[in-house]
Amino acid sequence: MGTLCSNENLTTKRNRLITELVQGKEYASQLKSMLQKPVGVNGSLSTEELAGKIIRSFSETLSVLTCSDQSGFDEVCQNLTISCENDSPLATSCNDRRSEDSGHSSKRSMANRRGCYKRRKTDETWTVLSHTSEDSHAWRKYGQKEILNSKYPRSYFRCTRKFDQGCKAIKQVQRIEDIPETYQTTYIGHHTCNSMFLKTPQMLTVTDSSFSDPCWESFLVNEHSNHHSIKIPSEQEQPFTLSSSSNQTIKQEYSKEDQTPSDLTDNNFSSLDNNDLWSDLKGFELSEKRAIPSFNNDFHFFESTFL
DNA sequence: TCTATTTGACCCCT
DNA sequence: AGGGGTCAAATAGA
Numbered sequence: 008m009g010t011l012c013s014n015e016n017l018t019t020k021r022n023r024l025i026t027e028l029v030q031g032k033e034y035a036s037q038l039k040s041m042l043q044k045p046v047g048v049n050g051s052l053s054t055e056e057l058a059g060k061i062i063r064s065f066s067e068t069l070s071v072l073t074c075s076d077q078s079g080f081d082e083v084c085q086n087l088t089i090s091c092e093n094d095s096p097l098a099t100s101c102n103d104r105r106s107e108d109s110g111h112s113s114k115r116s117m118a119n120r121r122g123c124y125k126r127r128k129t130d131e132t133w134t135v136l137s138h139t140s141e142d143s144h145a146w147r148k149y150g151q152k153e154i155l156n157s158k159y160p161r162s163y164f165r166c167t168r169k170f171d172q173g174c175k176a177i178k179q180v181q182r183i184e185d186i187p188e189t190y191q192t193t194y195i196g197h198h199t200c201n202s203m204f205l206k207t208p209q210m211l212t213v214t215d216s217s218f219s220d221p222c223w224e225s226f227l228v229n230e231h232s233n234h235h236s237i238k239i240p241s242e243q244e245q246p247f248t249l250s251s252s253s254n255q256t257i258k259q260e261y262s263k264e265d266q267t268p269s270d271l272t273d274n275n276f277s278s279l280d281n282n283d284l285w286s287d288l289k290g291f292e293l294s295e296k297r298a299i300p301s302f303n304n305d306f307h308f309f310e311s312t313f314l
Numbered sequence: 315t316c317t318a319t320t321t322g323a324c325c326c327c328t
Numbered sequence: 329a330g331g332g333g334t335c336a337a338a339t340a341g342a
Contacts, residue, residue: 148319150334163333167318179333 034060132195140180140190144198158184168200175199 038057146164154161159182166174176198183189 147317149336151320152332152334155331161332165334177333 031061131197132193134191134193136183136186136189136191138188138190140182140192142192144176146178154181157181166198166200168198172200 034057038054038061041054041057140162145167147167147169148162148164150163151160152163161179161181164178164180166176168174175196177195179193179195181191181193183191
């Protein structure tokens with residue numbers, strides 16, 4: 008991934024994004040065809056291989072968008088009309104002071120800490136409401152806070168891979184008092200750790216109960232640009248079990264984890280029409296309009312991004 | 315002993 | 329100034 012963050016100019020990055028996304032779409036289309044006619048379609052790639060390629064495509068795309076070349080990322084964000092709220096840099100040398108401190112037993116002086124604190128809200132954020140605060144990723148709680156006018160405290164989690172793989176994903180979980188047994192989970196930043204890729208194939212397994220659960224509710228709150236638009240999924244977009252059963256292979260985080268690019272699209276769709284990248288993407292649109300398999304939110308959102 | 319969680323304090327941001 | 333995000337020592341648990 009690190010090699011992806013070289014000094015590519017904006018045009019190069021854009022082309023790479025387009026290529027990756029178009030490729031991913033094509034793979035998803037193939038996958039759908041294979042699922043419809045599972046026996047001996049084309050005889051080329053297996054469903055697993057296709058799924059892997061799709062995942063890889065998204066990963067490449069995300070890595071381009073979130074690479075350490077902050078200026079490039081900002082440019083891409085702006086061209087995507089994403090409000091990244093880039094008044095402050097996302098990743099400064101001080102942004103992750105804990106990692107700098109890891110291994111140091113002595114307490115840092117307050118003078119050294121001053122000015123190093125950076126809020127993470129400038130990262131891409133999205134919010135999910137669900138009946139559980141759990142998901143497929145390994146999180147480590149690092150704080151809890153009583154929130155004003157809120158009955159329940161807010162818990163703060165970071166990815167357990169933060170130190171060994173530098174994953175910057177964090178989440179905040181707060182129980183909603185108005186809605187029983189419902190948690191609002193705010194994810195900040197994407198997982199860059201490998202655990203995501205190791206677990207991803209599991210998202211293909213969905214239990215029937217997860218589809219039929221009448222109590223299932225989940226929707227996203229896009230916080231870009233402070234536009235808190237709520238996306239209420241269709242029935243097809245309710246594929247994941249939110250129960251805290253032992254089978255945790257399917258969790259909502261898969262959907263929101265990978266749907267972020269489309270999340271941007273869903274909520275900022277109109278604004279994209281006027282930028283070059285969107286025009287380019289539309290230009291790449293395949294002639295054959297296919298529905299992406301609904302068993303997977305990721306694919307569905309992927310489709311909605313481009314079709 | 316190691317790892318995870320709790321919790322009070324610190325500090326940034328609005 | 330105060331709310332909220334993070335740190336890190338203390339504590340709990342495996």
